[in-house]
Amino acid sequence: MMISQEKYAVVPPWVIAMYKTMFFRNCMVHPNTKKNEQDRFCIDCLCSFCSHCIPAHTRHKHVKIRRYVYSDVINRHDLCKLFDCSGIQTYHTNKTKVLFLKQRNHHQQQQQQQQPINSKDYSCIICDRNLQDNSLYCSIACKVSIFAT
Template sequence: MNKFFGSCGVHQHLRKNEKNVFCIDCSLRLCRHCMTSHCLHKKLQICKYVYHDVVRLQEIQKHLDCSKIQTYKINGEKAVHLNSRPQSKDAKPSTKAKFGASCEACGRYLQDMPNRYCSIACKVIVVACHNYNSETNMSEMESSSISLAESSEEMNAWVCPALKPRRLLHKRKGIPRRAPLC
């Protein structure tokens, strides 16, 4: 995936040449100097928040359904993360969410219960897998020549890996062992 905030190759000699704008019409990353040739295009400004790329909710909602995505308040404005955020080592469920809501794609804990995704990328992954599964299921229903055993094997192969339940890893937990009596 392309990274934002890299320097623009065309405007290397100019100051403030970070690529922090995305042109929706051209699917390009732009710096502030490149924007003049895209003045009539739809654009999104990408911001940094704790070393992660975010976009203002007010801007992205015009182009994408951001419902069920965790929002954050940054300088008085709501924003959403572009990419999934890594899970912190000592992460615990939020005190607000009694049931420990987590992202359906990456498993990261979410602050608000009705939310199902931690970022735009996670929502896109889950929605794409859901659409792929529903299209494949429709084509299978139309062809009745596949046996039940074959179809169940294929259904398992079609399930998106992000939707499969994860095994909880307890790295430090194991069989209790006593210290030697030396």
């Protein structure tokens, strides 16, 4: 697969801010409210927020972040509307296709290596993590790392 440098040359600042953000912390605006974990990212404000903060972001573009295998993931369908997701390994959880925001940690890599591997070995071209198919990247962070300065 040939990578078009022109197509990927510009990474929107919000993508970098999103994968660098720590999610699932308690919201400081709603500290005494139930279900106050910051599981959304506002593309306009470049920050995470909880479900109780949605009214403050109603006119903004935002995405929901989920947890899968102790990692932050985003619904592929949601992100594809805003960013070119081609080449990033897709995983399935609860009948939904998701993408990892960050590289998976070494413990997860060791577990993955213990599983039987299909006829071909595929790995991320940035961090060398095993992949399930011929995708180029294991995460959003790996894809944009080539172009982020």
